[in-house]
Amino acid sequence: SAVISQKPSRDICQRGTSLTIQCQVDSQVTMMFWYRQQPGQSLTLIATANQGSEATYESGFVIDKFPISRPNLTFSTLTVSNMSPEDSSIYLCSVEVHGLAGGGDTQYFGPGTRLTVL
């Protein structure tokens, strides 16, 4: 597995402002992912962050709203820009971990950042 941390764990922000969420993993990983989990809902993939290339965004998510950085193999940031109350969600990063001894790859999640926009 992998040890994944996120900062901040929670925040309350005013509409119109931006928040940058950090994700740190204890080992080098190629693929990192950012998800959104709206209150009481399932997880939705925002984008895939591959080190050394631009992030790939899923339908309904755009770079201007959710810019992502991936400066190295252990770190990524997600910025939620020009926030509105509809952006209130839990934002989770995850990493793909390659299996050992022929085992398949798996995906592990960070603890999440609970964002409330007033």
Place this chain on the structure above:
Amino acid sequence: GENVEQHPSTLSVQEGDSAVIKCTYSDSASNYFPWYKQELGKRPQLIIDIRSNVGEKKDQRIAVTLNKTAKHFSLHITETQPEDSAVYFCAASTLGAQKLVFGQGTRLTINP
């Protein structure tokens, strides 16, 4: 794109009984099917997964079955315990452990 449907949305069982959660997927190219357990306020935790070259996988009280023809897979929990109470999510992917598409979740409650 891929679409994953999960049923039921809530499930209540007596302690010691079995629980079954079912998911269907739309893309026949999907090849990876993990199950996550999420306790209140916690991160989703991988509890078991299965790949398309396998029909069944078991880990102690938890098992997953996959029917590729019907495009559905199920989570089976036997001898349920109060600590099994949580929200369970299924997911599917056509790219191995990347680009997971999640089901809507099942809130499982184990009654003592």
